[in-house]
Amino acid sequence: MIRLQNIEKVYRTDTVETLAIDNITLDIAKGEFLSIMGPSGCGKSTLLNIIGLLDEPSKGSIRIDDQDTSRFSDQQMAKFRNQKLGFIFQSYHLINDLQVLDNVELPLLYRTSSAKERRQLATEALEKVGLSNRLKHFPNQLSGGQRQRVAIARAIVGRPQIILADEPTGNLDSAMGNEIMDILINLNKNDGTTIIMVTHDENMAHKTHRLVRLFDGSQVQ
Amino acid sequence: MIKHLFTLIWNKRKHNVLFLSEILISFLVIFAVFSMFVFYYLNYVKPSGFEYERVWSISYNNPLKTKDKDTLATFYKQVRSTLTALPQIEELSFSSHNYPYSNSISTSGFSYKDKKLIGVNFFQTDEDYCKVLGINVIEGRWFKKEDGLMKNNYMIINASLKKAMFGNETAIGKYTGEDKDENRSLIIGVIDDVKTTGDYWPAGQSMYKMVDSGAYEWLGIMLLKVSKDADAAFESRLSKILAKAIPNSNIEIKHLTETRESKNSDTVIPVIICSIIAGFLIINVALGLFGVLWYNINQRRGEIGLRRAIGASGSSISSQLVAESMLLATLSLIVGFFFAIQFPLLSVFNVPPQVYLIALLMAIAFIYLLVIVCSLYPGRQAAAIHPAIALHEE
Ligand SMILES: Nc1ncnc2c1ncn2[C@@H]1O[C@H](COP(=O)(O)OP(=O)(O)OP(=O)(O)O)[C@@H](O)[C@H]1O
Ligand SMILES: [Mg+2]
Numbered sequence: 224m225i226r227l228q229n230i231e232k233v234y235r236t237d238t239v240e241t242l243a244i245d246n247i248t249l250d251i252a253k254g255e256f257l258s259i260m261g262p263s264g265c266g267k268s269t270l271l272n273i274i275g276l277l278d279e280p281s282k283g284s285i286r287i288d289d290q291d292t293s294r295f296s297d298q299q300m301a302k303f304r305n306q307k308l309g310f311i312f313q314s315y316h317l318i319n320d321l322q323v324l325d326n327v328e329l330p331l332l333y334r335t336s337s338a339k340e341r342r343q344l345a346t347e348a349l350e351k352v353g354l355s356n357r358l359k360h361f362p363n364q365l366s367g368g369q370r371q372r373v374a375i376a377r378a379i380v381g382r383p384q385i386i387l388a389d390e391p392t393g394n395l396d397s398a399m400g401n402e403i404m405d406i407l408i409n410l411n412k413n414d415g416t417t418i419i420m421v422t423h424d425e426n427m428a429h430k431t432h433r434l435v436r437l438f439d440g441s442q443v444q
Numbered sequence: 445m446i447k448h449l450f451t452l453i454w455n456k457r458k459h460n461v462l463f464l465s466e467i468l469i470s471f472l473v474i475f476a477v478f479s480m481f482v483f484y485y486l487n488y489v490k491p492s493g494f495e496y497e498r499v500w501s502i503s504y505n506n507p508l509k510t511k512d513k514d515t516l517a518t519f520y521k522q523v524r525s526t527l528t529a530l531p532q533i534e535e536l537s538f539s540s541h542n543y544p545y546s547n548s549i550s551t552s553g554f555s556y557k558d559k560k561l562i563g564v565n566f567f568q569t570d571e572d573y574c575k576v577l578g579i580n581v582i583e584g585r586w587f588k589k590e591d592g593l594m595k596n597n598y599m600i601i602n603a604s605l606k607k608a609m610f611g612n613e614t615a616i617g618k619y620t621g622e623d624k625d626e627n628r629s630l631i632i633g634v635i636d637d638v639k640t641t642g643d644y645w646p647a648g649q650s651m652y653k654m655v656d657s658g659a660y661e662w663l664g665i666m667l668l669k670v671s672k673d674a675d676a677a678f679e680s681r682l683s684k685i686l687a688k689a690i691p692n693s694n695i696e697i698k699h700l701t702e703t704r705e706s707k708n709s710d711t712v713i714p715v716i717i718c719s720i721i722a723g724f725l726i727i728n729v730a731l732g733l734f735g736v737l738w739y740n741i742n743q744r745r746g747e748i749g750l751r752r753a754i755g756a757s758g759s760s761i762s763s764q765l766v767a768e769s770m771l772l773a774t775l776s777l778i779v780g781f782f783f784a785i786q787f788p789l790l791s792v793f794n795v796p797p798q799v800y801l802i803a804l805l806m807a808i809a810f811i812y813l814l815v816i817v818c819s820l821y822p823g824r825q826a827a828a829i830h831p832a833i834a835l836h837e838e
Binding site for chain 1: 451747749751760832
């Protein structure tokens, strides 16, 4: 499903060069639930962004779904992200000026869909995360766990094959974190969604199929 | 997408008040300035209706104490022949004080049957006025010398007055006023509109009557058409001749070309001042808009990063931001439109409605242009925001 080959990422600023990813090769199978762990600054987010086509590797190639993404134009990448990928972030990244339902509908606005269809898919997605009673709320009227569930609903509303989650439980207490984790596990089990999750929590990581540890940009396990 | 943007704008309405009011105010200012431009422009492109080149005006005071018509007539007949004997003077006409580009106006009512117009310009002239100013007669004829000997109830009107009063019918042979009226005048001619108040003002509706010899008592203007070789030397000679012919009179010779310029600058200078002020205002507003948009984009980096992540390309980000500003501008313009449309509906300041309508369209186009120009660059900057970095920031 996803094949990273000799990925390297160097950040260059005027004075320093940071090697954030150092020659990582990784295969992720369809339907796999993979977790990535490692100390702060070891390049987890960078790796996830590269897989998510939000950032370009300095070296190496990525194939997703048997497509060489390095040749994609900006438009093609946008389309690819929209159709195949779902993102979940530690800090939710909800649009505070939009109601829950409108937030969840967002990805569908970037593809051809009718208003009715959008409404329906978004409502379904929110049902899946157990938030069907909060459709008209604004994000700042929700708890952290609820916000993250909205973000998950937004990530799954377009039925992506791959979900990329960067510390989805990082801002939540363990009870809330477990709830979110359960949703992700169900998604992986029931819908066969491939999930790649960055986490700091060993317990969470052990609930996944495979754990990849990074240290200083390299894979150590 | 439009609906989505509307939702977004609506939910942020408090945040957008500044933007909306800036647009509204600049729209109203632009509308006012454009109305002025259009009004003056539409008048400007109309022909002046006469020739002002080589026309000199001479103002004088009648030095004679007598009221006797014959004495007056004889005296001014003498003045006329003294002047017309000069080879440089091609034509000469006596006129009331409201000759073209003068600062005097004289208006009166004009009625035909039961229709009455007020504020009609009233000129008192003689048989040579038309020749001095090269005015074109459309219908009928100009005054003849003999008309002065008659009971003097002939009248000539301009095209605007004719159109307002008689429409497509002919005006020639019609009597003004009511049937019983002693002072009814017979319309004998229709002439082209003459823009007497400068190039930027409408000619208005005008009527012309011939002076009778009694009028010499108060007449104070002679208009001369001079030949090409009438130079400064001739002017000073003329001034001496006049001083002798009309003694004890304050004689002043002016060239209509110069009077015209000063009359026009009475209009143009305020317009320039208004335009400069409006221009500064617009620059301010443009910078303001630019700033607001720029600020908004920096406030919304997270949102922009997110949109990129869920499927927006760089160009769709920038077009979204431009579209948002256009929608906001549209909201302001709708409000502004309701104010502005009152002007043509109520014919405010007696300005023709088409002036306001043209200005309205121009102002709308201008505002959209301004908003597009001000949002293009911030939009491009937004498109250039790196999604990974923007998402990392919060
Ligand atoms: N835009 C950037 N410019 C320069 N250096 C960067 C940039 N983004 C990340 N880095 C550097 O790359 C390295 C990896 O960063 P990354 O965000 O991937 O770490 P991380 O493993 O996600 O850490 P954390 O667990 O704290 O989120 C860090 O040393 C960081 O300083
Ligand atoms: Mg990170």
